[in-house]
Amino acid sequence: MPSVIQEPPVHPLETYIRELRDIRASGTAVAETSYYGPLANLLNEVGKTLKPRVRCIINIKNQGAGIPDGGLFTRNQFQKASDAEPLPGLLPARGAIEVKGTVDDASATADSEQVARYWETYGQVLVTNYRDFILIGQSTCNIHLNDVAYWKNIPTRVWNYRIGGYQVIKKWLSYRESKVLGRSLTVDEVREVTNMARRIAAILLLEPALDENYEKVKSSTYKWERSATS
Numbered sequence: 001m002p003s004v005i006q007e008p009p010v011h012p013l014e015t016y017i018r019e020l021r022d023i024r025a026s027g028t029a030v031a032e033t034s035y036y037g038p039l040a041n042l043l044n045e046v047g048k049t050l051k052p053r054v055r056c057i058i059n060i061k062n063q064g065a066g067i068p069d070g071g072l073f074t075r076n077q078f079q080k081a082s083d084a085e086p087l088p089g090l091l092p093a094r095g096a097i098e099v100k101g102t103v104d105d106a107s108a109t110a111d112s113e114q115v116a117r118y119w120e121t122y123g124q125v126l127v128t129n130y131r132d133f134i135l136i137g138q139s140t141c142n143i144h145l146n147d148v149a150y151w152k153n154i155p156t157r158v159w160n161y162r163i164g165g166y167q168v169i170k171k172w173l174s175y176r177e178s179k180v181l182g183r184s185l186t187v188d189e190v191r192e193v194t195n196m197a198r199r200i201a202a203i204l205l206l207e208p209a210l211d212e213n214y215e216k217v218k219s220s221t222y223k224w225e226r227s228a229t230s
Contacts, residue, residue, distance in 0.1 A: 012045035020130060031101035032069075035130055039099065040070065051208050052076060054094050063091060065121035066114065070097035072126065095124025095137075106132035107152075145173070145193060146184045154197060161200045169196055 019038035023029045040056045047054030052074045060071040071092030078086050086092075096118045100109050109115060110127045118125045119136055127134040141159055144150040161168050173193065178184055185193075203210075 016042040065117040068096035069099040096122040097126045100129045110134045149190045
């Protein structure tokens with residue numbers, strides 16, 4: 001029997017980009033709403049990897065702050081896993097979604113009064129223009145690197161991340177203070193801090209999967225027999 005070569009699974013992000021491209025190529029798309037479907041599919045695929053699972057619902061009801069483009073609900077907010085709508089009256093446990101077209105500046109949208117209202121009501125807002133994603137949560141902070149470079153709304157879990165008891169980003173920066181180097185941070189150094197924050201954020205996002213893998217390894221470790229000479 002000839003062996004069957006199985007194609008590797010397509011990454012959800014690749015599917016997302018292809019769907020956006022196909023919709024745009026049709027020549028009939030509306031800048032924002034025509035792409036809701038691929039976005040919801042991507043968020044749902046990511047949501048399947050979380051604990052509890054998270055589902056995206058597009059165009060949720062007005063809860064007093066306007067009508068967000070979507071909401072992120074956890075599994076326990078649905079009476080049945082197959083339900084298309086969450087239980088009535090519940091706010092999305094993982095926040096609201098605000099979507100703009102690709103030509104819009106996601107950072108400017110994140111600073112808007114509309115998103116501020118959503119944040120006050122939902123506690124967390126995912127802002128996107130289909131290419132940039134900004135998560136505004138309850139626990140963020142602004143970090144000033146120098147007089148001209150700073151971050152806005154960086155998650156405090158990323159800023160406070162520690163290895164060996166040391167706060168990683170803060171420790172790295174402490175060796176590069178202007179009074180130590182006699183100069184401000186270079187562009188490359190600022191870029192390195194940004195990349196460091198992204199790597200830490202990735203580790204934090206992977207924590208549930210890493211913990212699960214650790215428990216599996218721990219439960220199936222080989223028990224070595226003690227030798228007679230030991």
